[in-house]
Amino acid sequence: MTTPNLKVDDLHVSIEDKEILKGFGIEINGGEIHAIMGPNGTGKSTLASALMGHPNYEITKGNATFNGEDLLEMEVDERAQAGLFLAMQYPSEVSGVTNADFIRSAINSGREEGDEISLMKFIRHMDDKMGKLEIDSSFQHRYLNEGFSGGEKKRNEILQMLMLEPKIAILDEIDSGLDIDALKVVAQGVNDMRSDDFGCLIITHYQRLLNYVTPDKVHVMMQGRIVKSGGPELAERLEAEGYDWIKNELGIEDETVGQE
């Protein structure tokens, strides 16, 4: 078994000719949980979308490898099948496709023909994970995210992660809109995945999630790149003091890419 590895080096990404990521770099290995914090508009979601291969995001420079393979050359479905997972900040609603059907086809798309998960095994597995996440069993028959509350959508993203068992997961503001109990349940879901065969990048604005999921590294992102890295104590200081001290320390005058 090879340890999962996501390596991003000097990544530059533009949207509609506006450069958002300006030399972003990170390396995440199996067994590691990294957190990225940063002011609004610094490109955190852009990073997540670009790594998943969203067509609107143009990579103008730099590279990214996933388990040694050129990630940027892979199609979107190939990235998912290889074990890269993104829990989106704003999960989409898909009418006509039930939650269970969506997750089952996602699991099977990563498997060889003849090796598909059996219906019985799938149901048992899904019941188990839904129980852990305290999701009502009726949700498996509801259309994907349709009419789900904000917090239910976030729990559903974690359900997908637990079911798909990715090698590296990017969780984009998975804590936004969660009540305290749901936050703990979601955090437990992430902690259940912790192993040498799983690495995670948590994008968040608040330290509170990191009280329950202790990150190995915390990175601060500004102006489209990481400007400072440290341990969990960095997140605590950001929560207490905001970003001004980093801007002063590094001589950064403006935290948003848009205003440059």
Ligand SMILES: Nc1ncnc2c1ncn2[C@@H]1O[C@H](COP(=O)(O)OP(=O)(O)OP(=O)(O)O)[C@@H](O)[C@H]1O
């Ligand atoms: N589709 C798009 N078209 C034009 N500009 C975009 C598009 N998507 C993102 N941007 C711009 O890119 C910049 C970075 O946005 P992004 O969502 O990556 O930031 P973020 O760090 O995730 O912000 P937040 O913390 O508010 O979620 C912003 O200025 C945003 O307006």
